[in-house]
Amino acid sequence: MGILYALVARGSVALAEFSGTATNASTIAKQILDKIPGNNDTHVSYSQDRFIFHLKRTDGLTVLCMADDNAGRRIPFAFLEEIHQRFVRTYGRAVFSAQPYGMNDEFSRVLSQQMEYFSSDPNADRINRLKGEMSQVKNVMIENIDKVLERGDRLELLVDKTANMQGNTFRFRKQARRFRSTVWWRNVKLTIALILIILVIIYVVLAFVRHGPALPSCF
Incomplete structure (x- = not known):
């Protein structure tokens, strides 16, 4: 408590x-x-x-x-x-x-x-x-x-009898803050990873469109 x-x-x-x-x-x-x-x-x-x-x-x-x-x-x-x-x-x-x-x-x-x-x-x-x-x-x-x-x-x-929960309330709030912080950082990392993947895909697509596949020679 x-x-x-x-x-x-x-x-x-x-x-x-x-x-x-x-x-x-x-x-x-x-x-x-x-x-x-x-x-x-x-x-x-x-x-x-x-x-x-x-x-x-x-x-x-x-x-x-x-x-x-x-x-x-x-x-x-x-x-x-x-x-x-x-x-x-x-x-x-x-x-x-x-x-x-x-x-x-x-x-x-x-x-x-x-x-x-x-x-x-x-x-x-x-x-x-x-x-x-x-x-x-x-x-x-x-x-x-x-x-x-x-x-x-x-x-x-x-x-008040609710005082018996005071220490648990303190600890719960602190754990909740840590959990929210952990989830937030995990979401940030996932977002960054998704952005990097999308950028790589866009780069590959643009490179493919720009140069195109090599066409076979008819002669």
């Missing part, structure tokens, strides 16, 4: 978010932001049922995602690192004065694209394997979300 939800925030102020399926992850994510103590840089994960909220906070900017527990830690944290870099490169110091959801219209599309890439493209994991697992991720302990949310504030995570 991969990564289902992502959020970028300054403190507890959400600046952009995207959800790949029907879920109340946004509500729980904002509660997590409110409960995380201090302002220090941190990498942390919180489990909720079979889903895990992964969080990376650097220089006052927090990037959070919710992923299926089968996604492990390397891919979600690689996703968070990529989103953090893209967000900072795109908006610079504007992130420190932006209004709530000030970047949502534009950056939610980036979140959607990167969620699909890190959830379904095998190159995403291959690249990070080559880089080596990030040292800060090795030390991340996955705690139950009850430890960060007060008992009275705890919300049950609700994920």
Whole structure:
């Protein structure tokens, strides 16, 4: 299933978010932001049922995602690192004065694209394997979300059943694109081959008409 939800925030102020399926992850994510103590840089994960909220906070900017527990830690944290870099490169110091959801219209599309890439493209994991697992991720302990949310504030995570098909949908779309590309190239090759054959036939016919067969001599 991969990564289902992502959020970028300054403190507890959400600046952009995207959800790949029907879920109340946004509500729980904002509660997590409110409960995380201090302002220090941190990498942390919180489990909720079979889903895990992964969080990376650097220089006052927090990037959070919710992923299926089968996604492990390397891919979600690689996703968070990529989103953090893209967000900072795109908006610079504007992130420190932006209004709530000030970047949502534009950056939610980036979140959607990167969620699909890190959830379904095998190159995403291959690249990070080559880089080596990030040292800060090795030390991340996955705690139950009850430890960060007060008992009275705890919300049950609700994920639409169609989320179970999310990963398959990502993979199907990618395979469909590859299939269309393969068919397109095959049709191009066939078309080129047919054109070459037709040109050869035309050349032979024209050569035959121009010179004609040798006529036998009557004398």
